[in-house]
Every structure is written in C-alpha cells, then in structure tokens.
Amino acid sequence: MAVTLTNIFPSYDIKANVPLANYTNTRVGGPADWIFWPKSLAELKAVVAYAHQIDLPVLVLGNASNLIITDDGYRGLVIFLTQLTRITVSEHAVTALAGAALIDVTTKAAEYGLTGLEWAAGIPGSVGGAVYMNAGAYGGQVDAYLESADVLTATGELKTYQNAELAFGYRHSKVQDTGEVIVAATFHLEPGNATQIWSTMEEFNTRRAQKQPLEYPSCGSVFKRPAGHFAGKLIMDAGLQGFTVGGAQVSRKHAGFIVNLGSATSADYVAVIAHVQETVAKQFAVQLEPEVRILGH
C-alpha cells in the first residue's frame, strides 16, 4: 500500500519528494520521500503516531546546520520543527519550543536582561538540535544551563527529562540513543546587566565572523575536538586548507570547516572528510571523529 500522507492529513504542511538540499545549511542532500512542517504539537503527535503505526522511518530535524544528508536522500519522512518557535520568559528561565532558533532564544534572554546563554548567540541551530548535540561555544555549553527538556516518545507519550537524566557529554545527550523527539526546553538563567549581555553577544559574533567562513554554506566544525588537540590546528598543520573535492573544500579561513563552494554534493563532503581523517591519522596519529551527522538512506 503506497503511503499517502497528504491524503491522510490534507490540511497539514506536507510535501512529497522534495530535495533536502533546499533546507540544509550545507545546501547538499538528495530528496526526502516526505517532508512535514508541523504547526502544532498536536500535528506532530498525530503524524509521528501514524508513521509509527505504518513503520515509516522518521527523521526529525531543526535547522539542519549540523548534518550532511546523503545524495540519495531519505526514504521516509523528514520532520522539520522550524514552525514550532514559541519562546516564553519567566523570572529565571526561558522556555522554548524545539524549533525556535537558538539565536532568537539568546536575543529574548538579552531583552529580559537574563544572563547565561551569551555564548550561544551565533550558533545557527534550533533549540532541539542544540539539546540533542549538547551544543557549546566560548566556554558555554547547553548542559550548564538546561533545566529540563520535554520529549515525545515513539509511542506518542510526552515526558519531561530533568538535566541530570539527559546523560550529557561532549556533543552528546541521551536523546541520541533513545530516538525521542525533543519538543521543548527550559534554560535556567540569572538576572544580569542587559548592556553587558548584549555587548558579550556582539563580541562573540564579531569573533565568529572574523574566524569562520560564514560567507559560504557549511555545517560548522566538522570534527569533534580530539583529546589534547584542536581539530582545526591538526588539519591546518597537515596542509589541508584549500583541499577540494568537487565543490567541497577545507576552508582556507577556518580549517575545521568544510565549505560548499557552490556545486558540492554530499559525496564530495564525504570524500573530503575521509581524506582529512586519513591524512591527519598518518601525520599525527590522531583519529578525527566527525561531530556532524551524516544521515540518509
């Protein structure tokens, strides 16, 4: 029986056979059988439950800023949470739906004079993606500020994890193992000096613009920081800046980034990653492990 999601959920924002390259930060990625943008939690729950019922594989994404989708795309349903963006503020906390941009959460916190999330001001991910990845920068990391996260289980149950239950590690959270969908997160923040908060955020963003190739599509730092080293420095010392396959290039501005010069495919990205890993392993006996997720089937 052919799956016809658009017939079953006629009023939902669902499209068939759409190239994921249109939505990923790298601008690479083949077609998904289906893409769905839920406008409410109820829509999300209904479609996840139906997909579970008919065994349709589901991939939940936020801003697609930390992944490479393969050129053959995704056989199943990709759900982008980018319309679930509500952010609410209380005295010591900011709560956001998973699709809210981390950048908007940091702006909202600054507007209310709440300090803690300044380090995240320039990370182009969603709240869900940031919790999933335990994103971090400039000495800050999600696990230091997250109070709790609400998730949707595969069977449609909503539950709340407190910080300690999320088994956070370096670029790791428990949700990577459970496959649950993060639907909201609450960050615990402290009242601070608004002028100072804004200027810290601005300083971090200036540093990003100076060091990172923000003028090209990319997925941020490709590799995790290996113990005792910096991935970017190893790649630079190996003389790999500018190494190019097709349209994917080790950035000349920041060796930890692989940029899309315009015509890159996912295969180009994967080939550059493999070459960088091989060269760094040969020269420095360090095995670089990708931070970005390579997804698709």
Ligand SMILES: Cc1cc2nc3c(=O)[nH]c(=O)nc-3n(C[C@H](O)[C@H](O)[C@H](O)COP(=O)(O)OP(=O)(O)OC[C@H]3O[C@@H](n4cnc5c(N)ncnc54)[C@H](O)[C@@H]3O)c2cc1C
């Ligand atoms: C220019 C640039 C700079 C960056 N700088 C940083 C940085 O300083 N620090 C840093 O840590 N990262 C950085 N990143 C990487 C990236 O922005 C972060 O990892 C971000 O948190 C990923 O969020 P996302 O919404 O884009 O996730 P996506 O790329 O959409 O998804 C990443 C993974 O999370 C899963 N996921 C996403 N949302 C959910 C959800 N709601 N429920 C369950 N699973 C979910 C996806 O299935 C996927 O496996 C950078 C990226 C770019 C392009």
